[in-house]
Amino acid sequence: MKAIAKTRPAYGAEVIELPVPRPGPNELLVKIAACGICGSDLHLYLWELGAERIAGRLPFVLGHEPAGEVVETGPGVTGFRPGDRVALDPFGHCGRCGPCRAGRFHLCAAPTTLSGAFAEFTIAPVANAYLVPPTMDFEQAAMLEPFGTGLHAVEQSCLRAGDSAVIEGPGPIGLSIALAARALGVTSIVVTGLGVDAERLAIAERMGFHTVAAGRPGWTAEVRAMLPAGGADAVFDACGMLDSARELLRRGGELVEVGWPARDVSSAELRALFFHGVTLINSRIRTPETWRRAIAMVASGNVDLRPMVTHRYEISHGIEAFELLRARGGLKALVVPGT
Ligand SMILES: [Zn+2]
Ligand SMILES: [Zn+2]
Known part of the structure; x- marks a missing residue:
């Protein structure tokens, strides 16, 4: 073979x-x-x-x-x-x-x-x-493998129907998080990516998600304008940058780290998250139970x-x-x- x-x-x-x-x-x-x-x-x-x-x-x-x-x-x-x-x-x-x-x-x-x-x-x-x-x-x-990773990340958070989420990183894991969040009833979802991700952001748009190109001056304000006042209930970092959660999250929101951290995070940044009351969650891969639910969600046609x-x-x-x-x-x- x-x-x-x-x-x-x-x-x-x-x-x-x-x-x-x-x-x-x-x-x-x-x-x-x-x-x-x-x-x-x-x-x-x-x-x-x-x-x-x-x-x-x-x-x-x-x-x-x-x-x-x-x-x-x-x-x-x-x-x-x-x-x-x-x-x-x-x-x-x-x-x-x-x-x-x-x-x-x-x-x-x-x-x-x-x-x-x-x-x-x-x-x-x-x-x-x-x-x-x-x-x-x-x-x-x-x-199902990447989708299960995204679903697991959403299930590690406290998101409920009607909540809001920002997903940073429009790769397969980021978009799997967006699909899982939408299927669970999260109503306000914004996907962000860098300039090099333009093609991926266009795919996210076609999948029905709001997108914002990150890294430009004022981009976080653009994202905030698409969210409920106060900010997102959860930010999912699927690119390992960990650098905009403070500006995007509501007070007491959740930062779910899904990508491997790709840079050093300073104590000043961690302090800013601390005083904003942010809960930090690391989400790794999936569980056998995630597979069961991921298969059911896709088999039912709820997630494409x-x-x-x-x-x-x-x-x-x-x-x-x-x-x-x-x-x-x-x-x-x-x-x-x-x-
Ligand atoms: Zn892999
Ligand atoms: Zn073991």
Whole structure:
């Protein structure tokens, strides 16, 4: 089978030929229908930010946001059979550590990570697989991973129907937060992004969200004019800048950090948030329960993830997806092996 792999500890990736893997105990062999490319794939492609952790595992097949069809089940598998449609969670939890025993699986002290889905087939432990209904197309199923991250962020906040939110960062996670907030009844939503995000902000507009280009003089006043007097109930930082929450939030509002902090935050800024009564929340990935709700929201038609998919590449052209992401082109690119 064809697969996109890191073959050298350096910039780049290549399309290689590998044998179709066989499922072990409690594993599924999944024929990949679509797999999203995300920022962490790009870090490995560029060989930066911790990429050396896979140096001993080359060739390393990339891709960890897949959906596809079960074609074979390993020994001991129950609950799945060939023909089932599944979305795969790249994060596994140990089930034994303190956070797992408290049901906080996203904070597992010994998580496992899956990769290997930019390929025609991949192996998945059953614990990482979620059944999706036959009515859900595979592209939306592949988008459940980022959508679940956005939904989890909204669920970590105290937002209720009729509330207001600002989402900074119009990437797949930011727009997933916006979709989840709208589905939960948040009525006043503004998505912001920088100049380089113009294409993504245009997509957000088409999805029905108000947008403001950030970074220009007076941009926070523009956002405030779209919110109830007093400011937003919650600001979601999906870009790691953490620099405008004080101006956008109402007193006592919530700042939910979803992107990795990308700059140093001064004590003066933290003090300003303190005196504004801001609650700081960090939101990481998702829980198994988030998957259940994300699948139901998309399957019911209440949330449509399709507008976020802007590019599709077959495996032999998959390297182009990395270069697109590097240039911040489009919104979400999928590798689609079957085409
Ligand atoms: Zn990812
Ligand atoms: Zn654990």
